[in-house]
Amino acid sequence: QKTPLWSMICNGSHLRLIRREQMSNSMAYREFDLQTMFRENIQEDFRVFYLLCHRISMSDIDTDIQLEQWFTQAHLDHTHTLHLFKTNIFQAVTMLGTGFLKHSSNQELHKALQVGDLKPSEFYQELIYLIYRIIFIFIAESRNVLLAKTATQKQITEYKRYYSLHRFQKQISKKTIDKNHDLWQECLRTIRYISQGNQDLALPKIDSFLWQDQ
Numbered sequence: 001q002k003t004p005l006w007s008m009i010c011n012g013s014h015l016r017l018i019r020r021e022q023m024s025n026s027m028a029y030r031e032f033d034l035q036t037m038f039r040e041n042i043q044e045d046f047r048v049f050y051l052l053c054h055r056i057s058m059s060d061i062d063t064d065i066q067l068e069q070w071f072t073q074a075h076l077d078h079t080h081t082l083h084l085f086k087t088n089i090f091q092a093v094t095m096l097g098t099g100f101l102k103h104s105s106n107q108e109l110h111k112a113l114q115v116g117d118l119k120p121s122e123f124y125q126e127l128i129y130l131i132y133r134i135i136f137i138f139i140a141e142s143r144n145v146l147l148a149k150t151a152t153q154k155q156i157t158e159y160k161r162y163y164s165l166h167r168f169q170k171q172i173s174k175k176t177i178d179k180n181h182d183l184w185q186e187c188l189r190t191i192r193y194i195s196q197g198n199q200d201l202a203l204p205k206i207d208s209f210l211w212q213d214q
Helices: 032-039 043-055 055-059 065-100 107-115 120-142 153-164 165-173 182-196
Strands: 004-012 014-019 025-033
Touching: 014 032, 014 043, 025 032, 025 043, 032 043, 065 107, 065 120, 065 165, 107 120, 120 182, 153 165, 165 182
Parallel strands: none
Antiparallel strands: 004 014, 014 025
């Protein structure tokens, strides 16, 4: 009898959908924390769980074929998305780096690069960290997980109105040239509050290498 390519195990609180790698003895799996999913009503996780593990998907004799098609398509989508991500990161580094170097107030940056106090590779790394921090904030804001669960409605409203980076989207979409650096200072303020934590806004300090050495 042919060994199934896909299988499922569950201990009552966690469920794993497992794919046996054909070229090795290792296994890839997608795990669902069922208790947390239902207790905290995580709808995005439940949608994935329902689509993959619904009885209609798992009861057919061609289960391996169906899941393998989804797996292959997901791999292709991931590869395409990763390519776009790398391209966009490169463009962001170029635009930010050029903007910092062209700004008339960044004479100290020019001097540091000229005398060797700041190496080009270090400048590049700082730009990468900055971009990843901004991406982190955008994702956390869109999923409403940036503020502490104990945040009051007043704190949530204040953050969205005065500190959220999503406020900039309308201004950015206009594609107008604005040499005023107030928006940049506001962005730095939000990054600083997130890296250090801010009780007034219910922002917990994030203990991660990405937010060190501000």
